[in-house]
């Protein structure tokens with residue numbers, strides 16, 4: 001059995017001449033939170049719509065839970081909960097009644113409703129009409145609607161969009177408990193790295209339809225390097241000595257910028273430069289946001 005709950009191979013979708021999703025090979029590990037990051041228009045929703053079989057791909061294949069989506073669509077989707085482009089609900093009905101309708105439609109037991117209202121922390125408001133809910137509460141109702149069929153996989157398109165910091169934190173906590181306590185794999189998209197950075201185990205970054213990064217958050221963090229900015233007399237000679245010692249160093253605007261590594265750490269730099277007169281030294285840590293800048297050529301908010 002594959003360790004991946006979602007696997008796509010060469011998945012592609014075009015709109016006219018425009019390639020919205022360009023041969024992407026998603027690998028979403030079971031039991032993890034996968035953050036699918038990309039700027040507006042990068043191809044996140046198109047990908048998600050294909051994963052949910054709402055639209056067809058032009059090329060490539062999708063396997064979910066080890067089965068071909070093309071072949072076993074209904075069987076697979078019974079085990080997938082989703083929230084795409086905002087929740088849909090009857091505003092004049094309560095959260096309880098909204099969930100009751102879904103139970104009736106899907107032939108699910110009504111007795112489970114309270115449990116799910118509790119999971120998404122809507123129990124105190126369960127009998128109030130949804131139109132009076134905050135955006136975060138509506139979003140949590142949408143998640144309860146997705147959960148009520150007890151899915152193994154939850155696919156959420158920008159579930160934190162438009163929420164205030166408290167609402168974002170609520171959704172984050174909910175994602176963590178669903179994944180860790182209920183063992184549900186979560187695939188969620190976002191255009192803001194910081195929204196999902198603290199909860200995602202695995203990150204995929206899509207840009208112009210292409211998957212430009214896919215690995216664990218630790219691997220992404222490994223790309224972050226600490227650099228030393230050094231102002232020094234006789235920079236040309238210092239540059240030469242450092243380079244000869246194997247340091248990754250650049251000379252810019254009269255200062256040396258040295259990328260630290262296991263071999264060339266701060267102590268080693270001091271050692272190499274001991275015969276030089278150092279005027280100023282500053283440690284610069286490259287944040288995850290900076291890594292995004294490097295990967296995508298954009299700022300941290302994709």
Ligand SMILES: Nc1ncnc2c1ncn2[C@@H]1O[C@H](COP(=O)(O)OP(=O)(O)OP(=O)(O)O)[C@@H](O)[C@H]1O
Pocket residue numbers: 015018020038039040041042043044045046047191
């Ligand atoms: N139905 C459609 N017809 C034509 N072009 C489309 C259609 N749906 C998406 N596109 C195009 O495909 C590209 C990817 O769009 P998509 O909605 O997947 O991006 P996204 O990453 O989800 O962005 P957003 O966060 O803005 O929804 C965009 O250039 C978009 O204009």
